[in-house]
Amino acid sequence: MTKAATLILNDENEATLQNVKTHLEHYIQMTQKTGEQLDWDYAAAAFPYTIEDDPQQRGRWMVLKGKNPNYRKLIISVGKNDQNQPIVQIILPAGATHGDIAKGNELTRYLGKRLKAETRLFNGRTMYFNA
Numbered sequence: 001m002t003k004a005a006t007l008i009l010n011d012e013n014e015a016t017l018q019n020v021k022t023h024l025e026h027y028i029q030m031t032q033k034t035g036e037q038l039d040w041d042y043a044a045a046a047f048p049y050t051i052e053d054d055p056q057q058r059g060r061w062m063v064l065k066g067k068n069p070n071y072r073k074l075i076i077s078v079g080k081n082d083q084n085q086p087i088v089q090i091i092l093p094a095g096a097t098h099g100d101i102a103k104g105n106e107l108t109r110y111l112g113k114r115l116k117a118e119t120r121l122f123n124g125r126t127m128y129f130n131a
Contacts, residue, residue, distance in 0.1 A: 002091055002092060002093055002094055003091070003092045003096075003101075003122045004089045004090065004091045004092070004122070005089065005090045005104060005105070005108040005119070005120060005121050005122050006081075006087055006088070006089050006119075006120045007087060007088040007089075007090075007108065007111055007112050007115060007117040007118070007119050007120075008081065008085050008086075008087050008117055008118040008119075008120075008130075009085065009086040009087065009088065009115055009116075009117045010116060010117070010130050011085075011086075012116070013086065013115050013116065013117070014086065015078040015079065015080070015086030015087055015088050016059065016078060017053070017059050017060075017061070017062050017076070017078055018059075019115075020062075020076055020078065020088055020111065021051060021053075021062070023110075023111055023114045023115070024047075024051060024107070024111075026114075027046075027047060027107070027110055028043055028046075028047050031043040031046035031047060034046075044067070048066055048067050048068055048070070048071045048099075048103070049064035049065060049066055049067060049071060049073075049074065049103075050064070050065050050067060051063075051064060052064075052065055059078075060077060060078065060079070061075055061076060061077035061078070062075075062076050063075055063076075064076065066097075066099075066100070070097055070099040071097060071099045071100055071103060072093075072095060072096060072097055072100055073093060073096070073100070074090055074091065074092065074096075074100060074103070074104050074107070075090070075091040075093060076088065076089070076090055076091070077089045077091065088111065088115070088117070090104050090107060090108050090111075092104055092122065101122060104122060105121055105122060108121055108122075109121075109127065112127060112129045113129050115129075116129050116130050117129055117130055118130050
């Protein structure tokens with residue numbers, strides 16, 4: 001059974017995969033700097049995925065593939081909801097691990113803060129970073 005966390009963006013922010021990818025790269029860079037300060041490879045633990053774009057999808061979604069067995073994959077898609085608002089969805093495919101769920105929630109909250117979005121987590125809770 002798949003679950004999805006949704007970020008509803010305000011009109012100022014664009015829902016593009018390139019925009020999301022830029023924020024994920026900032027997250028990776030931030031964790032690398034933290035790891036340097038701690039003298040530990042924190043980035044590998046904080047972002048245990050590789051970002052894979054599928055050119056056939058024409059910018060509709062990308063896959064985060066896990067680097068170890070505790071993390072399998074997350075799918076990130078962009079589009080518009082029924083009210084024509086830009087949205088970003090982080091999707092847990094069938095077979096997702098507890099690690100994927102926890103990391104998906106963490107990345108959803110991070111992206112919600114960065115994009116100033118209304119954030120609906122996998123468990124249905126809503127967080128407002130758009131104020």
